[in-house]
Each structure stands twice: as structure tokens, then as C-alpha cells.
Amino acid sequence: MTFSWTILHFENGSGIKLFVSLILLCFFLNLLEISAENLIEKNSAGSNNYPVFLYHEKDYYRSISEILKLKFENENYDRILDLYLLKNYYQLNNHYQLQLTAEKLLKERKSLQHRPYQNEIKRLLSISFLQSGKEDMGKATWDECCLGDGVNLFPMSVNIPDQIDPERARLFSSIIPGSGFLLSGSYSKAVVSFLLNSAFIYGCYQYASKDQPGIAGLLLFFEIGWYVGGRNASYEAAINYNRMLITNYQQQWINSNLKPVF
Numbered sequence: 001m002t003f004s005w006t007i008l009h010f011e012n013g014s015g016i017k018l019f020v021s022l023i024l025l026c027f028f029l030n031l032l033e034i035s036a037e038n039l040i041e042k043n044s045a046g047s048n049n050y051p052v053f054l055y056h057e058k059d060y061y062r063s064i065s066e067i068l069k070l071k072f073e074n075e076n077y078d079r080i081l082d083l084y085l086l087k088n089y090y091q092l093n094n095h096y097q098l099q100l101t102a103e104k105l106l107k108e109r110k111s112l113q114h115r116p117y118q119n120e121i122k123r124l125l126s127i128s129f130l131q132s133g134k135e136d137m138g139k140a141t142w143d144e145c146c147l148g149d150g151v152n153l154f155p156m157s158v159n160i161p162d163q164i165d166p167e168r169a170r171l172f173s174s175i176i177p178g179s180g181f182l183l184s185g186s187y188s189k190a191v192v193s194f195l196l197n198s199a200f201i202y203g204c205y206q207y208a209s210k211d212q213p214g215i216a217g218l219l220l221f222f223e224i225g226w227y228v229g230g231r232n233a234s235y236e237a238a239i240n241y242n243r244m245l246i247t248n249y250q251q252q253w254i255n256s257n258l259k260p261v262f
Contacts, residue, residue: 048078060088079117086124095132099125119145126154127254155253157246166238173234177227180234184241193230200226 048070054063067085070077082105089098102125106118122145129138135156142154153159164183173180178193200223207216 048081051081052084055084055088055091058091060091064088083117083120083124086121090124090128095128098128099132102128123257127257130155130250130254152253152257155246155250157250160246160249163242163245164238166235166242169234169238170231173231177230178234180231181237184234184237186237189233189237193226193233196226197223197230 051063051066051070054060054066064085067081067088070081086098086102086105089095089101102121105121106125122141126138126142126145129135129141139154139156146152169180169183171180172183173193176194177197178190181187181190181193200219203219204216204223207213207219
């Protein structure tokens with residue numbers, strides 16, 4: 001009995017020692033891994049590759065900080081970092097800073113000596129202008145760097161095809177209530193508008209024929225309000241349709257033209 005208890009105690013003690021040893025081993029391996037990462041980061045810091053690495057890791061704020069630090073410390077830094085600086089601002093949706101920085105870079109004498117570098121800055125700048133609602137400035141900038149590129153003409157809102165004339169939609173609904181909604185693909189609204197207008201008109205006719213002018217007048221009042229509202233709603237539906245069409249078209253254009261830069 002005493003012998004069995006001694007073996008059990010020894011086995012339990014060995015298991016505990018093994019468990020503690022494994023914990024200590026994992027702890028030291030973790031320390032070594034952290035030290036290695038810090039060493040790599042320390043060696044990378046200050047080099048041109050480090051901000052690029054941070055950008056691809058989506059650490060945009062640190063990437064910006066490292067680029068600005070390198071530009072301050074070394075006047076002859078790699079000019080590609082300017083593009084990554086603009087990319088970081090773009091990813092952060094900071095169009096104000098992107099446009100301010102890009103315009104400043106384009107005024108520098110060194111940028112004028114590198115046409116491809118200058119064109120990439122203008123490409124990003126024109127896209128930023130487009131996304132911040134400055135279409136005219138975006139087109140002017142795009143034409144400077146990509147004029148003659150017939151495949152990728154700048155997508156001005158007025159030039160995007162398949163848009164609906166809002167006044168035409170309103171006219172259609174004036175002639176046949178609800179028909180203006182058909183132009184923007186709002187079929188359910190078209191059916192509802194037509195049926196309600198028909199119901200009010202039918203009610204007015206029925207009560208007027210029964211010499212009940214009070215109820216007929218009340219229904220006519222509601223019909224006029226619904227009719228005018230339907231015309232205006234058709235107009236708004238066409239505007240919303242155009243806005244969505246323009247947004248989708250321009251976003252597709254942006255995505256296709258960001259590929260060379262990113």
C-alpha cells in the first residue's frame with residue numbers, strides 16, 4: 001500500500017514538473033519571437049521599405065509618420081514614398097490632405113523632371129477630386145495626365161449614359177398618373193399611384209352622380225393632392241435613379257483606374 005502510494009506521488013510530481021517546464025519553454029520562445037520582431041522592426045525603421053511595409057499592413061497612420069520622418073531627415077529620399085503618402089491619405093478618406101499634398105508635390109521642381117511620377121500624382125489627385133464632388137477640377141487634372149486616353153475618359157455626370165430626364169417623368173405622370181415611375185424602374189410605386197388616383201376619381205364620379213357633392217368634393221381634394229404629389233414623386237424618383245447610376249458608374253471607373261496606382 002505504501003509502495004503504491006509512493007509510485008502515484010512520484011508520477012504526479014513528474015507530471016507537474018513536465019507541465020511547468022512546458023509553460024516556461026513557451027514563455028521563453030514567446031520572448032525570443034517578440035525580440036526578433038522588434039529587431040526586424042528596428043532594422044526596418046528608417047529605411048524606404050518600412051513605410052511601404054506599414055502601408056501593406058494597413059497601418060496607414062504609422063506609414064504616414066515614417067514617410068514624413070524620412071522626408072525630413074533625408075532630402076534625397078526615394079520619390080516613390082510620395083505616392084505612398086498620397087495612398088495612405090486616400091485609404092484614410094482624407095481627401096483634403098491628399099489634395100493639399102498632391103498640389104504641393106506638383107509644384108516642386110524635382111517632380112517636373114519625372115513625368116511618370118507626376119502623372120501618377122495627377123491620377124490620384126483627379127480621383128480624389130471626383131470622390132469629393134469636385135468634378136470640374138478632377139476632369140482638368142485628368143486631362144493633363146491622361147488626355148487622349150479614349151478608353152478612360154473622365155466620367156463627368158452629364159456625360160454618363162442612360163440617365164432619365166426628371167421633367168419627362170413628371171410629364172408622364174401628369175398624363176397617366178404613376179407612369180413616370182416606370183422610367184426609373186419603380187414599378188410598385190407606379191401601380192399604387194395609378195390605382196389610388198383611379199380610386200379617388202371613381203369615388204368622385206360615383207358620389208357626384210348620387211348628388212352628394214360634399215363627399216365628392218372631399219375625394220376630389222384628396223385626388224388633387226395625390227395627383228400633384230405623384231407628379232413630384234416621379235420627378236424625385238428620376239433624380240434618385242440618376243444619382244445612383246452616376247455613383248455606380250463613377251465608382252467602377254475609379255476602381256479600374258486605381259489599379260495602376262495601387
